[in-house]
Amino acid sequence: MKTLRVLTGITTSGTPHLGNYVGAVRPTVRASRQPEVDSFYFLADYHALIKVGDPARVQRSTLEIAATWLACGLDPEAVTFYRQSDIPEIPELTWLLTCVTGKGMLNRAHAYKASVDKNTASGEDPDAGVTAGLFMYPVLMAADILMFNAHRVPVGRDQIQHIEMARDIAASFNHLYGEHFTLPEAAIEAHVATLPGLDGRKMSKSYDNTIPLFTPREQLRKLIMGIVTDSRLPGEPKDTDGSALFQLYQAFASAEETAGLAQAYASGIAWGEAKQLLFERIDQEIAPMRAAYEELMQNPAQIERTLQRGAEKARSVATPFTRQLRHAVGLRALDTLAAAAPAPKSAKIMAPSFKQYRQSDGLFYFKLVDGGGQLLLQSEGFTSPKEAGQAITRLQSQGTAALDAPGPRLNLIASATELSTALAQLSGQGS
Numbered sequence: 390m391k392t393l394r395v396l397t398g399i400t401t402s403g404t405p406h407l408g409n410y411v412g413a414v415r416p417t418v419r420a421s422r423q424p425e426v427d428s429f430y431f432l433a434d435y436h437a438l439i440k441v442g443d444p445a446r447v448q449r450s451t452l453e454i455a456a457t458w459l460a461c462g463l464d465p466e467a468v469t470f471y472r473q474s475d476i477p478e479i480p481e482l483t484w485l486l487t488c489v490t491g492k493g494m495l496n497r498a499h500a501y502k503a504s505v506d507k508n509t510a511s512g513e514d515p516d517a518g519v520t521a522g523l524f525m526y527p528v529l530m531a532a533d534i535l536m537f538n539a540h541r542v543p544v545g546r547d548q549i550q551h552i553e554m555a556r557d558i559a560a561s562f563n564h565l566y567g568e569h570f571t572l573p574e575a576a577i578e579a580h581v582a583t584l585p586g587l588d589g590r591k592m593s594k595s596y597d598n599t600i601p602l603f604t605p606r607e608q609l610r611k612l613i614m615g616i617v618t619d620s621r622l623p624g625e626p627k628d629t630d631g632s633a634l635f636q637l638y639q640a641f642a643s644a645e646e647t648a649g650l651a652q653a654y655a656s657g658i659a660w661g662e663a664k665q666l667l668f669e670r671i672d673q674e675i676a677p678m679r680a681a682y683e684e685l686m687q688n689p690a691q692i693e694r695t696l697q698r699g700a701e702k703a704r705s706v707a708t709p710f711t712r713q714l715r716h717a718v719g720l721r722a723l724d725t726l727a728a729a730a731p732a733p734k735s736a737k738i739m740a741p742s743f744k745q746y747r748q749s750d751g752l753f754y755f756k757l758v759d760g761g762g763q764l765l766l767q768s769e770g771f772t773s774p775k776e777a778g779q780a781i782t783r784l785q786s787q788g789t790a791a792l793d794a795p796g797p798r799l800n801l802i803a804s805a806t807e808l809s810t811a812l813a814q815l816s817g818q819g820s
């Protein structure tokens with residue numbers, strides 16, 4: 390039963406490297422195989438626009454990252470795998486969230502603050518070169534997460550603050566408009582945020598010390614031979630502590646293999662030999678995926694189709710949920726007011742609404758209440774919010790006929806006529 394919703398994105402701003410693989414791709418592909426996990430993985434291409442101004446690079450990186458995820462074993466049938474910019478509801482939600490987000494909170498975001506501090510230190514205007522996109526980054530990210538009511542968000546340490554902000558934003562919205570959003574939690578892979586690069590610092594595009602994940606075998610060998618070591622000679626014992634080579638090995642090897650290398654360090658293995666071991670160990674894991682990757686890269690049209698199917702799946706959640714959120718904040722058609730009694734005290738009590746929620750049994754429920762708060766219909770538990778959302782969509786398109794659809798029962802509390810009236814009112818609001 391899928392009770393845990395896990396969501397993460399990768400910004401499409403560069404070529405995936407070993408750090409991305411160990412830190413993000415490998416753990417998320419593994420997590421997606423757990424039967425209780427409902428996975429949402431996406432290509433964060435709107436986020437890429439914040440730092441990349443080169444259209445060809447954004448497109449190329451989107452292809453590379455999609456091919457990487459697929460080559461590493463992500464099953465697009467078993468998960469929801471999509472491109473952020475195929476979901477127009479996300480920028481729409483970004484605006485709804487922007488309006489409940491404190492500017493002061495965004496002022497404190499690390500990435501924005503780092504730019505401001507750097508400007509200040511160099512005597513520039515504090516906001517020189519800072520776009521509003523950079524400033525708004527955390528809100529767009531909150532929309533990514535909250536749109537799908539993710540429980541858990543696997544990220545690197547540098548992203549923890551963004552998840553906390555998403556929680557704060559969700560809580561503000563819920564407080565103002567009712568319980569619409571699940572509060573997400575960051576999930577951190579303990580050892581991976583620190584995968585070292587060629588120079589021993591954290592592997593990162595910004596240090597120019599990365600090993601591209603699917604670089605050809607011979608190139609991989611060359612790069613690994615260039616990893617920085619100390620000057621100890623063959624035969625001299627070597628320190629595993631602070632050895633980038635050792636840490637890289639550890640990220641790929643079993644505990645026994647790692648212990649074996651530690652032993653070899655102690656007995657004075659030559660650096661060249663240790664590098665050769667590391668190279669073979671990494672290549673052993675990567676080689677089959679590299680072949681799949683190269684084939685996928687020859688077939689962008691196939692990847693595009695996969696993403697389009699993923700977008701359809703994602704929107705089967707996002708579209709009805711956005712309809713619900715628009716209604717919640719008061720973006721409503723006016724004819725429901727005209728149909729109502731004169732001079733209503735508050736628009737809030739006029740319109741019926743769907744409410745989706747999760748109970749302690751882990752299942753996802755919804756109910757339909759009328760403008761006066763009377764319960765009209767109560768669902769039984771669905772295993773995923775997606776299925777609950779689909780049942781709502783069916784009700785909206787088929788009316789009472791949808792009551793007989795297979796799946797968890799929809800218990801009609803009111804009369805069929807009252808239900809039809811409420812659904813008609815809802816559809817009159819449009820979306």
Ligand code: TRP
Nearest residue numbers: 397398399400433436530533542
């Ligand atoms: N900001 C993340 C990163 O750099 C990418 C990202 C965008 C993301 N939206 C997200 C991650 C939502 C998790 C959830 O690397």
